[in-house]
Amino acid sequence: MSLNISSENSTGLTPFLSTYAYVVIGVLMTGASIVGIGLNGLFVYVFWRQTSLKTPTNYFILALSLLDFIMSLFGLPMVAISCFGKHWVFGAKGCVYYGFIMTFVGLSIITILATISFDRYIVIVKTHLKSMISQRVAVSMIIVCLLYGLAWAIAPLVGWSEYVLEGVSISCSVNWTSDTLNDASFSVAMLILCLLVPVGVILFCYGNIFYKVRRSGHNQTLSDSDRGSKMDRDVAKTILWMILAFIVSWSPYALLSMTAVIGGASTISPGLSVCPTILAKISVVWNPLIYSYRNREIRRSMLEFLPFLHCWLNLPCVRLQGQGQIRPDMYRNDTTGMVALPSTSTEGTQTTGKRLPKQGIQLEDECTELNKKAASMKTGNNPTSRLKVKADMFTVRN
Known part of the structure; x- marks a missing residue:
């Protein structure tokens, strides 16, 4: 210009x-x-x-x-x-x-x-x-x-x-x-x-x-x-x-x-x-x-x-794809990212898209802990335990 x-x-x-x-x-x-x-x-x-x-x-x-x-x-x-x-x-x-x-x-x-x-x-x-x-x-x-x-x-x-x-x-x-x-x-x-x-x-x-x-x-x-x-x-x-x-x-x-x-x-x-x-x-x-x-x-x-900033500041720690399908190539042990909220609440009901800030912080810590468990089991010989950890992880966005 x-x-x-x-x-x-x-x-x-x-x-x-x-x-x-x-x-x-x-x-x-x-x-x-x-x-x-x-x-x-x-x-x-x-x-x-x-x-x-x-x-x-x-x-x-x-x-x-x-x-x-x-x-x-x-x-x-x-x-x-x-x-x-x-x-x-x-x-x-x-x-x-x-x-x-x-x-x-x-x-x-x-x-x-x-x-x-x-x-x-x-x-x-x-x-x-x-x-x-x-x-x-x-x-x-x-x-x-x-x-x-x-x-x-x-x-x-x-x-x-x-x-x-x-x-x-x-x-x-x-x-x-x-x-x-x-x-x-x-x-x-x-x-x-x-x-x-x-x-x-x-x-x-x-x-x-x-x-x-x-x-x-x-x-x-x-x-x-x-x-x-x-x-x-x-x-x-x-x-x-x-x-x-x-x-x-x-x-x-x-x-x-x-x-x-x-x-x-x-x-x-x-x-x-x-x-x-x-x-x-x-x-x-x-x-x-x-x-x-x-x-x-x-x-x-x-x-x-300011919970309305969730979509701007939230970064995924683990990404999954499809109907419960896990993509191992997308896995990374990232402790600096932010975690998404699950698709269901603690009562098992579907969420409406609104996020409570304390829940987001708690889930971020949970995701970090799951990443650590997955990393520690990466070289282990217990496939059942590794599958359980992967099943506990969820996606940020569809």
Whole structure:
């Protein structure tokens, strides 16, 4: 889909793009805002209702969700409204407000992602220091990250650079394109200290994590503590997916900003900045999607409090086919999936399709136990026992 430039005026009063292009961007921003508010708000609600989720790592995830929620609620709607108005409609004060919110949220998020990487580095690589990552320490680190992002967001308010319209005049940011010493020094300092340094920390931490996991994989005499660290490695993989999603979303915008700092305003046309800006703003939906999909405890908690999500979050642990026919090739000892409810209730009556969350959780545990029994009997010589275990398993969907 191409977005055609229709004007070269930078006052914000004459449209840069066609009406169709503004409507498309406005719809995308509206959708991202609604989905971001819903998903991140849901995660925050489940987190506070479920005590078992309040681990140090999940506190970092909660902070990310809160920041994405703030961006979705207070930032993206302003862009959407401006798109439908074909120019920035909130005036100079609104521009400063928007630029402050987006700068604070964006810099806080990447700093927290670097901090989570360091947390995984301590837990997996420096295991003797694992006990130092407590809830209090996690909360303290989050506060430091937020204060760091806040300090950089306040700087343009006190005279070091400024918040101005960017691109096609539907959003605001720091003045990347100015060649004055005041603006350029701020832009260079922020790119180094708020982008390159956090990314460097992430690369260092995950480089060491990858080396440790690879070395442990070649060790045939793993200790119990090494075997027990699989969950920590799974969490590290989830965090890595979230980091990659953030980097993919924000890298084009960062490269665009670096190009503007180095080459000045003449190197960046307004139309060229549209796609990187949109990609950066829709990043608010990735974190809750990734974490809720990969984290079993989150899925279980969501099912417990919001059972209507059963069809979306429920994953099969065993699949059968036909009238009681078992397909051995579909069997897998998967303890990370979710279990379906049986076709009949405990009273032997046919279910209506409505699921109670506690039943789903109980049946998930039962399915996991059955998988373990089936695996233990796989090499046994008792066909009757193996048949009994297979008969106890049921399908998720016909």
